[in-house]
Amino acid sequence: MESVAVKEFPKAAGDAGQVQEAGLFTSHCFHLDGGHVQFLGRVLKMQGSTLLIVNGREAETFDELAMAMPDRYDAKGKAISASIMGDRNQTDSSILAEKLSKRYQRQFYVSVNVQMDRLLLPLFEKALVTYMHDHLEHFV
Amino acid sequence: MTTSAEKPREIGFDKQFATDVNGVPTEIVFQRFGNKWFLLATQFGKMPGIYNVQFDVERQKRILPSLQNPYDNPEFHRSVPITMTVRLGLDTDEIRSAIQFLINKTELNECPTQIEMALGLKQIDGPNLRALAKVINEEIFLSTNKHK
Numbered sequence: 001m002e003s004v005a006v007k008e009f010p011k012a013a014g015d016a017g018q019v020q021e022a023g024l025f026t027s028h029c030f031h032l033d034g035g036h037v038q039f040l041g042r043v044l045k046m047q048g049s050t051l052l053i054v055n056g057r058e059a060e061t062f063d064e065l066a067m068a069m070p071d072r073y074d075a076k077g078k079a080i081s082a083s084i085m086g087d088r089n090q091t092d093s094s095i096l097a098e099k100l101s102k103r104y105q106r107q108f109y110v111s112v113n114v115q116m117d118r119l120l121l122p123l124f125e126k127a128l129v130t131y132m133h134d135h136l137e138h139f140v
Numbered sequence: 141m142t143t144s145a146e147k148p149r150e151i152g153f154d155k156q157f158a159t160d161v162n163g164v165p166t167e168i169v170f171q172r173f174g175n176k177w178f179l180l181a182t183q184f185g186k187m188p189g190i191y192n193v194q195f196d197v198e199r200q201k202r203i204l205p206s207l208q209n210p211y212d213n214p215e216f217h218r219s220v221p222i223t224m225t226v227r228l229g230l231d232t233d234e235i236r237s238a239i240q241f242l243i244n245k246t247e248l249n250e251c252p253t254q255i256e257m258a259l260g261l262k263q264i265d266g267p268n269l270r271a272l273a274k275v276i277n278e279e280i281f282l283s284t285n286k287h288k
Contacts, residue, residue: 023165024165024167025158028152048185048186061173061175061176062175062178062256065256067187084227
């Protein structure tokens, strides 16, 4: 016999940014305003890992996915990464996943679906890190 | 560059909820992207294997619905023709059967593009898959269609 029951959890008072719908996962959507380029981020916090999907504001796609995790045998806490979707070489997704994984010592799945150049990428990373620092509970 | 938190939405995806599927806590996330759909259903509390599902006959090109759509009849069953590619995780007959079942039994087969499906079930069998298909249809597609 099949049985189904959806748990409904009320939204946390005063928190317009996130609803914890039952269970273990929480999700969050945020905007990074980069002047002429605006980013839309979606984050899913899971047990021990985080999924981060970044897109432009206009069209959302899901082309790349990379995963990185801390290397437990590396004394410096270096992260190792792998591409799951998209280009098999080093991509913005894998680079960002490695950085986040190393910084937070946590497994990160990252999907960056915006074409970025050498000027835009550091600005984006800085804005993202700032946002994550201010809203850490959504990410780790 | 400045950052701002604009968050009128309740959750970060089209759908994100937890449910019990035959008594097993299951986390489900669904998002429609422009070029594909993303469905995550896991009972392990973390990202399971990821599988890409491509439809052999695109929805817009299904000029013979009787041949290219699922036909749910015990005597004349017919599956939706799809091609699965493993992105991450184990490639087993069970998981492929589960994906094919969910495609046949849910409105996932209405996807106009392709699906990235992250599926992690502790036990793959008929009752569990039917329960999960029911959840997908009712909590994702039925509630989405209500708002259209």
